[in-house]
Amino acid sequence: MNKPIDYVCTHHDPQQRQTAYSLLPKLHHDRWIGIGRLDINSSGLLLFTNNGELANRFMHPKYELEREYAVRVLGEVKEDTLKALQSGVELDDGVAKFVAIVDAGGQGANHWYHVTLKEGRNREVRRLWEAVGHKVSRLHRIRYGPVQLPRAIKPGRYQELEPDATNLLLEFVGLAKLEEQESLPGKANKQRRGTHYKPRNKRR
Secondary structure, eight states, X not given: OEEOTTOBSSSSOTTOOOBGGGGSOOOSSOOOEEESOOOTTOEEEOEEESOHHHHHHHHOGGGOOOEEEEEEEESOOOHHHHHHHHHOEEETTEEEOOSXXXXXXXXXXXXXXXXXXXXXXXXXXXXXXXXXXXXEEEEEEEXXXXXXXXXXXXXXXXXXXXXXXXXXXXXXXTOOOHHHHTTOOGGGGGGGSOSOOSSSSOOO
16 A cells, blocks of 8 residues: 555544555455554555464564665755764664665755665654754655555555465565465464455555
């Protein structure tokens, strides 16, 4: 899904704000699991599945799946600041850093960078930039692990993964392919419950 700004990543919000889950098709006798979160002011790639083990492995720190963001910051960023962001910055919950920063251009007071992390702490991208004195004015996730957000998916829309793409994700985190899961006995075959759902590229 390409999450729009002003949507939250919870099933139910006590403040009655719009949720990303409301944009998904309904599942009968099952539940969508969100892989990774974005705050209400951020947009971009969200992954959803009803395969609990796939979700767990994508989010577990030991797999160190990269998250890439397009981020717009205010003010000129000096070379020393970029180096500090890649070597490590002390935050309230420990040292954090970007594993890569790519200059993506910009004009005036705003400048775009593509930044990559290998973890998903709360508001980590924003906090890293704030720690070095720069405010983030836009934040858009463009990649999670091997999944790139297609340009064709407009904000608020989603796209079903084809079985071949789903198999690539399963293999990426060491799980059996869909066709192999069909033969798993008993409890183990719950892994096969899909990351696929029709229709494609639709909005509820």
